Amino acid sequence: MIELISPTRCTGCNICVSICPMDVFQAVGGQAKGAAPTIARQADCQTCFLCEAHCPDDALYVAPDAETVTGIAEDAVAAAGLFGSYRRAIGWSTGHRDNRSADQTFRLLAPH
Amino acid sequence: MANAPGAPATPSVSSLAFGAHLEAHLDADVLVLGGGPAGTWAAIAAATAGARTILADKGFCGTSGATAASGTTLWYVDPDPAKRAAAKAAREGLGGHLADHGWMDRVLDRTHAAVGQLADWGYPFPRDADGRDRRVSVQGPEYMRLMRRRVKQAGVTILDHCPALELLVDDGGAVAGAAGVRRQKGGRWAVRAKAVVIATGGCAFLSKALGCNVLTGDGLLMAAEAGADLSGMEFSNAYAIAPAFGSVTKTLLYQWASFTRADGAVIPGAASKGGRSVIARVLATEPVYARLDRAEPELWAAMRQAQPNFFLPFDRAGIDPFTQRFPVTLRLEGTVRGTGGLRLVDETCATAVPGLFAAGDAASREPICGGFTGGGSHNAAWAMSSGHWAGQGAADHARALGNGARNLRRAGGAGLREGKGASIDAAALTRAVQAEVFPYHINYFRTEEGLTGALARLDRLWSNAAGAAPSPADGSLRAREAAAMLATARWMYRSALARTESRGMHRRLDHAALDPAQRHLLTVGGLDEVHVSARPAPLHPDPSGATRELAA
Ligand SMILES: Cc1cc2nc3c(=O)[nH]c(=O)nc-3n(C[C@H](O)[C@H](O)[C@H](O)COP(=O)(O)OP(=O)(O)OC[C@H]3O[C@@H](n4cnc5c(N)ncnc54)[C@H](O)[C@@H]3O)c2cc1C
Numbered sequence: 306m307i308e309l310i311s312p313t314r315c316t317g318c319n320i321c322v323s324i325c326p327m328d329v330f331q332a333v334g335g336q337a338k339g340a341a342p343t344i345a346r347q348a349d350c351q352t353c354f355l356c357e358a359h360c361p362d363d364a365l366y367v368a369p370d371a372e373t374v375t376g377i378a379e380d381a382v383a384a385a386g387l388f389g390s391y392r393r394a395i396g397w398s399t400g401h402r403d404n405r406s407a408d409q410t411f412r413l414l415a416p417h
Numbered sequence: 418m419a420n421a422p423g424a425p426a427t428p429s430v431s432s433l434a435f436g437a438h439l440e441a442h443l444d445a446d447v448l449v450l451g452g453g454p455a456g457t458w459a460a461i462a463a464a465t466a467g468a469r470t471i472l473a474d475k476g477f478c479g480t481s482g483a484t485a486a487s488g489t490t491l492w493y494v495d496p497d498p499a500k501r502a503a504a505k506a507a508r509e510g511l512g513g514h515l516a517d518h519g520w521m522d523r524v525l526d527r528t529h530a531a532v533g534q535l536a537d538w539g540y541p542f543p544r545d546a547d548g549r550d551r552r553v554s555v556q557g558p559e560y561m562r563l564m565r566r567r568v569k570q571a572g573v574t575i576l577d578h579c580p581a582l583e584l585l586v587d588d589g590g591a592v593a594g595a596a597g598v599r600r601q602k603g604g605r606w607a608v609r610a611k612a613v614v615i616a617t618g619g620c621a622f623l624s625k626a627l628g629c630n631v632l633t634g635d636g637l638l639m640a641a642e643a644g645a646d647l648s649g650m651e652f653s654n655a656y657a658i659a660p661a662f663g664s665v666t667k668t669l670l671y672q673w674a675s676f677t678r679a680d681g682a683v684i685p686g687a688a689s690k691g692g693r694s695v696i697a698r699v700l701a702t703e704p705v706y707a708r709l710d711r712a713e714p715e716l717w718a719a720m721r722q723a724q725p726n727f728f729l730p731f732d733r734a735g736i737d738p739f740t741q742r743f744p745v746t747l748r749l750e751g752t753v754r755g756t757g758g759l760r761l762v763d764e765t766c767a768t769a770v771p772g773l774f775a776a777g778d779a780a781s782r783e784p785i786c787g788g789f790t791g792g793g794s795h796n797a798a799w800a801m802s803s804g805h806w807a808g809q810g811a812a813d814h815a816r817a818l819g820n821g822a823r824n825l826r827r828a829g830g831a832g833l834r835e836g837k838g839a840s841i842d843a844a845a846l847t848r849a850v851q852a853e854v855f856p857y858h859i860n861y862f863r864t865e866e867g868l869t870g871a872l873a874r875l876d877r878l879w880s881n882a883a884g885a886a887p888s889p890a891d892g893s894l895r896a897r898e899a900a901a902m903l904a905t906a907r908w909m910y911r912s913a914l915a916r917t918e919s920r921g922m923h924r925r926l927d928h929a930a931l932d933p934a935q936r937h938l939l940t941v942g943g944l945d946e947v948h949v950s951a952r953p954a955p956l957h958p959d960p961s962g963a964t965r966e967l968a969a
Pocket residue numbers: 326450451452453454455456473474475476477478480481482483484485487488489490491492579580581582616617618619626627628629631632633635636665666667668750753754776777778779792793794795796797798800
């Protein structure tokens with residue numbers, strides 16, 4: 306489930322608000338321009354990791370637990386190098402673009 | 418939102434009997450509901466054929482649906498007659514000899530063309546050691562981001578976070594648009610259209626299978642309310658392996674897994690392919706563990722590069738899946754990797770209702786895989802192909818219909834119609850439906866007794882839901898989702914009861930063998946009364962492959 310948005314990493318672009326298929330986030334309106342959105346409907350999260358893929362600032366973290374909130378702290382996510390890890394793996398961040406065409410499925414299907 | 422310039426006047430709000438005001442109404446030639454692979458291919462095809470096209474998605478076109486989160490292998494086979502024949506033959510028995518070779522040929526051709534288009538549009542297919550493009554799979558986020566871009570470039574208007582709740586029909590019963598709610602902007606929307614494509618995906622009953630919680634069978638319910646029927650709904654019990662704590666139901670890599678009990682003893686016969694029911698049997702009473710210890714270390718890097726999302730749960734939970742055991746579960750994917758859905762009546766992917774087309778998981782894919790898909794490639798090929806044809810068919814239908822004025826009526830029932838009972842408690846109804854469709858002993862291993870008991874309870878739930886007072890606008894989406902899952906469960910189990918044999922993914926403990934006399938397809942439909950009838954399966958070529966009278 307979505308666990309946290311890092312207030313220091315997030316630039317308030319609200320891309321996650323738009324792209325989350327389950328409408329989990331809520332933009333913070335008014336004067337607070339640039340503020341991080343809130344995780345308004347956490348229980349609706351389907352643990353699809355797509356907010357991480359689309360966040361340009363690697364500012365949010367989705368824990369693998371689909372049913373429970375783990376309450377993991379931002380420091381622990383950062384220490385484990387998990388911020389932005391999915392985006393790097395699919396080649397969507399600078400320095401990792403080669404991964405976009407690294408799909409090796411054709412080698413795994415071969416024996417069948 | 419405003420009317421497109423020069424568009425015919427939208428129906429008056431009162432003519433739609435919405436009671437409250439309507440925040441957005443638009444006009445289109447073709448309205449596509451759902452923006453996964455099927456919906457995006459449909460929208461591009463319709464717009465390319467000159468139709469003014471709108472695509473409405475419950476979530477966000479580009480991230481929503483099963484493919485965006487998961488990625489798929491593709492039924493991409495070179496147009497070499499021997500390879501094509503082998504590809505078709507490979508699934509013949511698994512599918513219970515119900516597929517249609519004419520449709521398979523069309524889908525293989527169309528998929529080959531569509532994947533070629535993806536390459537032309539810049540999809541970054543990998544290269545092998547010989548420098549050849551390998552086009553047998555796509556990564557979900559990459560593929561669907563590209564599809565969204567192409568939909569926009571084709572001139573389609575996208576309505577994100579705009580779930581459709583019901584269809585609009587004209588006085589003659591033809592489909593003439595749809596209406597729904599705006600999840601983020603608030604209020605309701607309605608689109609008047611000359612043709613509608615249902616591409617809302619399958620129904621996975623909010624099981625949290627990867628990317629599937631937007632898939633609650635909404636399009637099946639809407640279409641049935643307008644008079645469409647379904648087919649193959651007995652082939653709707655796909656269960657996929659996932660780490661017990663997680664959502665990632667990708668199963669390809671479990672071909673390298675060993676499955677064990679808590680004490681480490683290997684479970685005889687347990688396997689991802691051909692032994693999944695063994696896993697289900699053990700899971701009914703005790704935990705099952707997996708470890709990908711049958712993969713040679715040389716393959717580990719390739720596995721990670723093939724499926725980065727498969728490894729997310731493990732890397733984040735601090736588990737090395739190649740060397741450490743982890744508990745697994747089976748999550749229901751329902752019709753997403755089953756084969757049942759709306760029945761198509763011709764090669765334009767039309768349904769039984771004029772003006773209504775269907776594609777992807779929302780349409781029965783029995784024509785290409787009979788009663789079984791499970792893992793692999795046919796589903797994605799079907800979404801691309803049926804999406805393309807449905808978009809073209811809808812555009813042709815719209816052009817033929819012309820611009821005459823039509824009265825519109827809302828076709829939605831349960832949760833929307835005026836009823837005397839209490840309004841639907843969506844959370845409670847969802848749990849009640851899940852209690853009938855999740856358990857392996859009812860849905861995986863089927864018996865007359867289990868199905869009959871579940872149906873009695875589901876029928877009672879339906880009569881309450883059908884007589885419920887309308888839900889308030891902010892609760893109407895959840896209420897409709899619950900009603901759609903309920904309707905889907907009833908079609909599934911009525912069909913499963915009628916098929917007194919085991920075929921494809923449909924397994925009856927009390928009729929364990931395949932019955933050659935039941936090589937037929939089951940049509941199912943109806944809401945208050947569900948009815949099932951058999952129709953002949955497509956003819957088969959003789960074993961030599963010489964006869965070709967089947968491509969009706
Ligand atoms: C984990 C997993 C792995 C898979 N792997 C493979 C594979 O390797 N090969 C393969 O061929 N297939 C695979 N599949 C199946 C494949 O993903 C689906 O067949 C495919 O996504 C179907 O495309 P679709 O467009 O019909 O539906 P989806 O991609 O599910 O899209 C449906 C869309 O409809 C929208 N929608 C739903 N309700 C409404 C509504 N009321 N109003 C408006 N919009 C709505 C949703 O938001 C969604 O965007 C896999 C599925 C899963 C879950």
